[in-house]
Amino acid sequence: DAKTTQPPSMDCAEGRAANLPCNHSTISGNEYVYWYRQIHSQGPQYIIHGLKNNETNEMASLIITEDRKSSTLILPHATLRDTAVYYCIVRFPLQGAQKLVFGQGTRLTINP
């Protein structure tokens, strides 16, 4: 099962792009990379996911390296409301269902 490594904390200035890295060097070919975030006192919230290609939605962009061993979540114009813990997750198959296993995540602080 692929595991992920993320920096425990990061800071970013409001209005700048926040780039959150994630290493998943043992990822296998059919495993997806997911990103969730958890704002204080709330349940985790889905952000984006991808398999091989870069992905973009209204919340963020996901850049996956060609060898798929690492990825970067980009929040293009960070706001104070983006302060949260961000989790990078690699999902693996289990009897046809996919477990959703969280690590420690990166605590992102957006500074005014």
Next chain:
Amino acid sequence: EAGVAQSPRYKIIEKRQSVAFWCNPISGHATLYWYQQILGQGPKLLIQFQNNGVVDDSQLPKDRFSAERLKGVDSTLKIQPAKLEDSAVYLCASSFRDMGTEAFFGQGTRLTVV
């Protein structure tokens, strides 16, 4: 679309007492998850249901924790008897199907065992 509903929001019990948490997933979601989140840590998966069948409960402390999903819809997580180290937020999540779909989380139940 209504979100994942959990109750109660807060619960305080004494050690060795019993407690139950309830979760109502989003309508039509086949997969349901229960997580335990201790302060300062990431959520830990306790059990995952696919409809009313268990697909993974490897991290569920079965000597004191139990969970069921009646008719593949609502779910209940029970702790009996509770220990001090069970103090945590218990999160329920659901997703429509397996591959590539996002999971939606409830607000959680904050349990304090004294």
